[in-house]
Amino acid sequence: MYLLRLALASLANRRFTAFLTAFAIALSVCLLLAVERVRTEARASFASTISGTDLIVGARSGSVNLLLYSVFRIGNATNNIRWDSFEHFAGSKQVKWAIPVSLGDSHRGYRVMGTTEAYFEHYQYGRQRHLELVDGRPFDTDPFEVVLGAEVAEALHYKLGDKLVLAHGVAVVSLVKHDDMPFTVVGILKRTGTPVDRTLHISLGGMEAIHIDWHNGAPAQGAGRITADQARNMDLTPTAITAFMLGLNSKISTFALQREINEFRGEPMLAILPGVALQELWSLMGTAEKALFVISLFVVLTGLIGMLTAILTSLNERRREMAILRSVGARPWHVATLLILEAFALALAGAVSGLALLYIGIAAAQGYVQANYGLYLPLSLPSAYEWTLLGGILGAALLMGVVPAWRAYRQSLADGLSIRL
Amino acid sequence: MRRLLLALPFALLPLAIAHAADEHDHGSLGAHVHGVARLDMALDGRTLEIELDTPAMNIVGFEHPATTDADKMKLALARETLLKPHGLFSIPEAAGCTVSKQKLESPLFGHEGDDHNDGDTDEHEHEHSEIHGHYQFTCSVAAVLNKLDLTQLFKSFPATQTIQVQLVTPKRQMGAEVRPSNPVVKF
Numbered sequence: 249m250y251l252l253r254l255a256l257a258s259l260a261n262r263r264f265t266a267f268l269t270a271f272a273i274a275l276s277v278c279l280l281l282a283v284e285r286v287r288t289e290a291r292a293s294f295a296s297t298i299s300g301t302d303l304i305v306g307a308r309s310g311s312v313n314l315l316l317y318s319v320f321r322i323g324n325a326t327n328n329i330r331w332d333s334f335e336h337f338a339g340s341k342q343v344k345w346a347i348p349v350s351l352g353d354s355h356r357g358y359r360v361m362g363t364t365e366a367y368f369e370h371y372q373y374g375r376q377r378h379l380e381l382v383d384g385r386p387f388d389t390d391p392f393e394v395v396l397g398a399e400v401a402e403a404l405h406y407k408l409g410d411k412l413v414l415a416h417g418v419a420v421v422s423l424v425k426h427d428d429m430p431f432t433v434v435g436i437l438k439r440t441g442t443p444v445d446r447t448l449h450i451s452l453g454g455m456e457a458i459h460i461d462w463h464n465g466a467p468a469q470g471a472g473r474i475t476a477d478q479a480r481n482m483d484l485t486p487t488a489i490t491a492f493m494l495g496l497n498s499k500i501s502t503f504a505l506q507r508e509i510n511e512f513r514g515e516p517m518l519a520i521l522p523g524v525a526l527q528e529l530w531s532l533m534g535t536a537e538k539a540l541f542v543i544s545l546f547v548v549l550t551g552l553i554g555m556l557t558a559i560l561t562s563l564n565e566r567r568r569e570m571a572i573l574r575s576v577g578a579r580p581w582h583v584a585t586l587l588i589l590e591a592f593a594l595a596l597a598g599a600v601s602g603l604a605l606l607y608i609g610i611a612a613a614q615g616y617v618q619a620n621y622g623l624y625l626p627l628s629l630p631s632a633y634e635w636t637l638l639g640g641i642l643g644a645a646l647l648m649g650v651v652p653a654w655r656a657y658r659q660s661l662a663d664g665l666s667i668r669l
Numbered sequence: 670m671r672r673l674l675l676a677l678p679f680a681l682l683p684l685a686i687a688h689a690a691d692e693h694d695h696g697s698l699g700a701h702v703h704g705v706a707r708l709d710m711a712l713d714g715r716t717l718e719i720e721l722d723t724p725a726m727n728i729v730g731f732e733h734p735a736t737t738d739a740d741k742m743k744l745a746l747a748r749e750t751l752l753k754p755h756g757l758f759s760i761p762e763a764a765g766c767t768v769s770k771q772k773l774e775s776p777l778f779g780h781e782g783d784d785h786n787d788g789d790t791d792e793h794e795h796e797h798s799e800i801h802g803h804y805q806f807t808c809s810v811a812a813v814l815n816k817l818d819l820t821q822l823f824k825s826f827p828a829t830q831t832i833q834v835q836l837v838t839p840k841r842q843m844g845a846e847v848r849p850s851n852p853v854v855k856f
Contacts, residue, residue: 302837499712499838499839500711500713500718521837521842522842523841523842523843523844524835524842524844525844526844527844527845531846
């Protein structure tokens with residue numbers, strides 16, 4: 249115990265260097281843990297975004313691509329699919345429920361999704377959890393009703409009954425707005441921690457209505473314009489949608505239906521199993537994740553080597569200190585232990601302040617990251633794996649402390665008290 | 670002569686239209702990579718279903734109709750192995766699975782149960798051939814099933830290097846690329 253006190257006192261004597269060394273370690277530990285945390289949380293939030301959906305169907309492209317745009321609202325569809333193709337498969341006897349999805353518009357940077365009531369009834373996330381409304385009701389027969397995700401409502405301060413205007417396209421700043429047909433907020437969803445929070449949900453009829461008088465990708469001018477009331481009385485069955493999700497009566501029929509859709513002669517479509525596509529995504533991201541992890545490991549190593557250098561260089565100027573210690577009765581192994589303890593104390597200080605930095609960082613960036621990347625970073629205690637990493641760092645520091653300890657041990661044996669100053 | 674040439678496109682038009690229609694009719698073609706097989710497995714309640722799609726190259730080492738005795742022999746042997754799914758997929762006995770349906774399809778196996786008309790056979794000589802196996806089991810203790818072991822499949826058909834597996838269980842969906850070095854998928 250007195251050795252630890254001595255080591256700490258010695259460090260306090262060199263507090264500025266010691267502080268810098270510990271700080272370097274803290275930064276590297278923080279980086280390592282942050283990379284680890286973002287990685288696991290990203291995986292968890294991706295995996296919990298969709299559950300209970302057996303097949304996702306869209307225009308033929310890649311399975312990862314389809315998964316990303318239909319569920320995570322990342323990227324865009326290559327093509328749309330016909331409404332009658334949707335009806336064909338939604339009516340199939342293996343299918344229990346079908347959710348059509350129509351994307352492409354936005355509201356102040358948040359995506360708008362056209363769908364049906366089936367979405368609120370059957371879409372599941374996390375562990376078979378259904379969507380719930382905090383306030384209001386799902387959209388009804390009137391096409392100009394919108395249900396907001398929790399994040400949208402919170403960030404833009406919308407409440408029930410508010411009117412909002414959707415923008416055409418998905419650019420954050422859009423010059424073309426559907427301002428002739430405003431939507432009324434009728435419901436606000438409970439927070440889910442998934443992209444649903446950042447989505448505005450309207451009916452397919454509403455999606456159709458705001459584009460009904462458009463020709464060649466631009467709104468009609470003058471007399472050609474159709475008012476919201478006129479649109480209400482028109483047939484608003486869509487001709488095309490972006491994708492659809494299917495729930496099946498029996499899991500056994502998943503592959504048969506997947507094959508049937510993939511070989512559908514009406515139009516080229518792709519049916520994917522969301523779980524399988526997710527795994528494909530992981531294997532793609534796995535390489536980048538590993539690279540990041542290795543880089544941060546090396547940063548930690550650099551921090552530790554910095555510590556080693558600092559202790560080693562200090563050894564020479566501390567010969568006097570060692571000699572005094574020896575003269576008052578310290579044995580060579582006392583001196584060695586002192587140096588190991590010093591390394592350990594530095595690394596421990598680094599690890600603890602690294603953790604503190606991480607939590608400060610998470611607390612500060614939580615809101616921003618959630619709003620912009622849809623990634624929820626909880627302020628949870630370190631996981632078992634993170635503890636292992638921290639333990640590994642401390643172990644490495646102890647191991648490194650052996651180097652100066654061994655040198656000091658040898659020196660104090662050889663020099664003893666005969667040192668000439 | 671020149672006039673005749675000008676008329677040529679029109680003369681060919683019916684052909685083009687016929688061709689276009691033809692293409693439309695055939696739908697899309699599946700992928701065919703030697704060494705890579707696809708396996709879909711679904712488990713729900715007591716029913717276990719496995720579908721195996723593999724280029725014939727992986728199984729017998731050729732994709733033309735068997736004409737020599739050696740080829741025919743290989744084909745018969747492969748057929749026999751493929752028709753013993755318990756061994757092939759290492760289904761544990763404790764699960765009590767009995768085969769309720771199984772079907773092997775391939776242009777190489779001739780026309781039993783195949784609905785290709787005879788005019789097609791000549792084309793097949795130049796085409797890639799697949800072998801398609803469909804197995805359905807009824808298992809009395811389905812809860813025992815917690816992994817898919819493809820060791821025997823790789824052993825029986827060493828030309829298979831990768832199997833792209835899609836798995837559906839009541840709990841989850843999984844995808845995996847299975848290789849001989851790591852032939853087990855836990856679910």
